[in-house]
Amino acid sequence: MTDRTERRRAAPMSDLAGEGQEGMTTETQDPMTLTATRAPQRRTAEKPALRERNPGRFLILTILLVLLLLIVAPLLVVAVNAVKSPADYAANGPLSLPGKLHWQGIVDFWNRVDFGLKLWNSFITSLAVAVLGVILSVLNAYALGIGRVRGRLWFLVFFLIANLLPQEVLVYPLYYLSKQFGLYDSLFSIIIIFTVIQSAFGTYLLTSVYTEFPKELLEAAAIDGAGKWRALWRVVVPVSRPTLAVLFTFFFIWTWNEFFLPLIFLISNDNQTVPVALGVLQGDRMMDATTTSASALIGIIPAMVFFLIFQRTLTRGIAAGAIK
Amino acid sequence: MAGSTKNRGYAVYLIPGIVASTAVIIVPLVMTVYISFTKWTGIGSPRWVGFDNYTRLFQDANFWASFGHIILLILAMAVVPTFLGLVLAAVLFDYIAKRFGDRWASVLRSGYYLPQVLPVAVTGIIWGWILHPSYGALNRILESVGLGSLAHNWLGDPQYALYSVMGVMIWFQLGYPIVMFMSGLQRIDPELYEAADLDGATWWQRFRKITIAMIRPELYVVLVTTTIASLKIFGQIFVLTRGGPSNATLVPSYFAYKNFFEKAQVGYGSAISTVLTVLIVVLAIVFLRLQNRAERTSS
Numbered sequence: 001m002t003d004r005t006e007r008r009r010a011a012p013m014s015d016l017a018g019e020g021q022e023g024m025t026t027e028t029q030d031p032m033t034l035t036a037t038r039a040p041q042r043r044t045a046e047k048p049a050l051r052e053r054n055p056g057r058f059l060i061l062t063i064l065l066v067l068l069l070l071i072v073a074p075l076l077v078v079a080v081n082a083v084k085s086p087a088d089y090a091a092n093g094p095l096s097l098p099g100k101l102h103w104q105g106i107v108d109f110w111n112r113v114d115f116g117l118k119l120w121n122s123f124i125t126s127l128a129v130a131v132l133g134v135i136l137s138v139l140n141a142y143a144l145g146i147g148r149v150r151g152r153l154w155f156l157v158f159f160l161i162a163n164l165l166p167q168e169v170l171v172y173p174l175y176y177l178s179k180q181f182g183l184y185d186s187l188f189s190i191i192i193i194f195t196v197i198q199s200a201f202g203t204y205l206l207t208s209v210y211t212e213f214p215k216e217l218l219e220a221a222a223i224d225g226a227g228k229w230r231a232l233w234r235v236v237v238p239v240s241r242p243t244l245a246v247l248f249t250f251f252f253i254w255t256w257n258e259f260f261l262p263l264i265f266l267i268s269n270d271n272q273t274v275p276v277a278l279g280v281l282q283g284d285r286m287m288d289a290t291t292t293s294a295s296a297l298i299g300i301i302p303a304m305v306f307f308l309i310f311q312r313t314l315t316r317g318i319a320a321g322a323i324k
Numbered sequence: 325m326a327g328s329t330k331n332r333g334y335a336v337y338l339i340p341g342i343v344a345s346t347a348v349i350i351v352p353l354v355m356t357v358y359i360s361f362t363k364w365t366g367i368g369s370p371r372w373v374g375f376d377n378y379t380r381l382f383q384d385a386n387f388w389a390s391f392g393h394i395i396l397l398i399l400a401m402a403v404v405p406t407f408l409g410l411v412l413a414a415v416l417f418d419y420i421a422k423r424f425g426d427r428w429a430s431v432l433r434s435g436y437y438l439p440q441v442l443p444v445a446v447t448g449i450i451w452g453w454i455l456h457p458s459y460g461a462l463n464r465i466l467e468s469v470g471l472g473s474l475a476h477n478w479l480g481d482p483q484y485a486l487y488s489v490m491g492v493m494i495w496f497q498l499g500y501p502i503v504m505f506m507s508g509l510q511r512i513d514p515e516l517y518e519a520a521d522l523d524g525a526t527w528w529q530r531f532r533k534i535t536i537a538m539i540r541p542e543l544y545v546v547l548v549t550t551t552i553a554s555l556k557i558f559g560q561i562f563v564l565t566r567g568g569p570s571n572a573t574l575v576p577s578y579f580a581y582k583n584f585f586e587k588a589q590v591g592y593g594s595a596i597s598t599v600l601t602v603l604i605v606v607l608a609i610v611f612l613r614l615q616n617r618a619e620r621t622s623s
Contacts, residue, residue, distance in 0.1 A: 060419060061428070064412070068435045071495060074450050075438070077461050093468055094461035140341040147334020155338070162349050164608050166556045168580045169597040172359070172590055173352035176366070196348035203341065228333050257443040259559040260577075264585065275445035279563050282452055289461075292453040299446035307441040311434070 137202025145210025409501025437499030448563025
């Protein structure tokens with residue numbers, strides 16, 4: 001028994017060291033680590049204690065931590081320089097810690113782009129799309145997954161394809177039509193478009209969930225005299241609330257992060273969302289190192305806040321999306 | 325037959341979805357395909373030109389270049405993150421979580437996932453600044469450690485621009501496969517591993533025969549979604565390079581955007597978008613069929 005578990009624990013290291021040579025090339029080629037990790041594997045049966053003293057045990061953890069640092073480094077560099085005065089940056093470069101916290105860059109940038117308004121535009125758009133998108137997905141999925149209406153397979157194929165379409169293939173007619181209907185440069189156009197686009201994904205996911213919805217619950221509701229409308233709101237929606245929460249979260253964050261269509265539809269300053277306001281400023285003559293970091297930082301913060309709030313729903317949701 | 329009458333009342337629930345999808349997806353899609361056969365500046369009425377836009381497209385060096393760039397971007401956004409993510413997910417799940425505890429594994433996973441939660445435009449701003457030739461952090465850092473000769477105009481030099489974008493995209497994408505694979509790995513019955521160990525399988529054999537086989541559904545989903553995402557890439561390109569310098573990072577979506585909104589060649593832009601759409605749909609169908617076949621042979 002000990003033999004088996006010990007080997008299971010020891011084995012990954014040696015093989016990963018071999019694997020690492022293809023992918024990462026540097027540290028893992030050290031012959032010391034190879035022998036250090038291979039050796040205990042053969043000897044664990046007699047001397048399991050050896051493994052515990054093995055310094056190579058931390059090698060993989062170290063590699064993973066270095067990788068983590070590399071991934072987070074750009075964000076740290078941005079954060080450090082966002083609170084640095086331009087003079088400090090010119091004198092000490094990007095890697096030094098700020099001499100003293102300089103919030104003026106952030107404040108100036110905030111006021112210059114009227115960032116509060118952009119936050120509000122992004123928030124209201126994302127919230128409206130998330131609510132409406134979930135409602136539309138529920139209605140579609142109720143008919144397709146539980147109602148199993150005729151032609152449901154074709155509807156599903158349609159929603160699947162709609163989900164795949166690049167926005168470029170829709171953009172010009174949408175731009176043209178929204179001008180005709182007086183919806184151009186208005187948050188309404190973005191809300192309507194993204195409600196439909198997001199609900200294509202929602203319908204697809206939710207239909208597969210509703211296909212396996214417990215029949216007994218629906219029959220019980222029918223016996224109690226509930227019509228289809230009441231059964232939907234009293235039974236189906238409450239039971240599937242966890243999935244709906246996942247959809248809501250996804251729709252909100254996706255809409256918040258959208259760039260292409262808002263860039264085209266929201267041209268006036270008063271209607272811009274956060275990504276558009278930040279994106280169009282790139283290459284602007286007013287931007288220097290500290291202002292750019294300040295702008296990046298105030299773009300990062302809302303996203304991080306959502307990530308922290310929604311973290312559990314998100315990880316659950318990513319799993320739900322995978323296993324159809 | 326009883327079933328269809330019982331289910332009749334459900335069709336009304338589909339009406340809002342049908343109306344909305346028609347207005348936002350079907351009508352614009354049909355219009356774009358129609359416009360792709362016309363010459364139109366966006367004002368006045370389109371003039372029918374048959375396949376002219378398409379013949380022009382296939383002779384346009386920029387069009388071929390933009391699809392060539394996409395192939396490299398698929399490498400950076402789909403292939404590399406998937407394989408790296410597979411290895412990292414297996415290490416986190418099978419080694420870090422078991423030896424150092426689940427906490428370490430989940431902290432590392434969240435950290436790797438971080439770039440994924442940022443708005444695409446913001447990641448573009450971060451890297452646009454870091455890689456900026458005159459005030460960017462990377463060149464400043466290289467100079468300060470005496471490697472000034474390695475400093476480049478990362479995004480402004482046609483020779484390096486696409487590789488710089490590829491590097492940024494690997495950074496951006498890596499977290500997604502890791503999270504997907506780790507959630508898939510949780511499905512695996514530990515007894516399978518123990519049985520493999522009893523049979524004397526090495527870690528590598530186990531990784532290939534059990535881990536990869538068991539998370540094959542996730543593997544397909546990740547490959548399909550990331551490949552399609554790379555075909556659609558727009559935001560990063562817009563913010564980082566605007567397709568430049570001298571079209572070195574031109575991609576189909578940005579190429580279409582330029583024709584729509586900068587050159588007022590709506591017919592030509594529509595042809596580009598139509599080709600891109602056909603490519604994506606065909607790719608998705610091929611992937612789905614492969615997946616179905618794989619599922620049938622494995623069961």
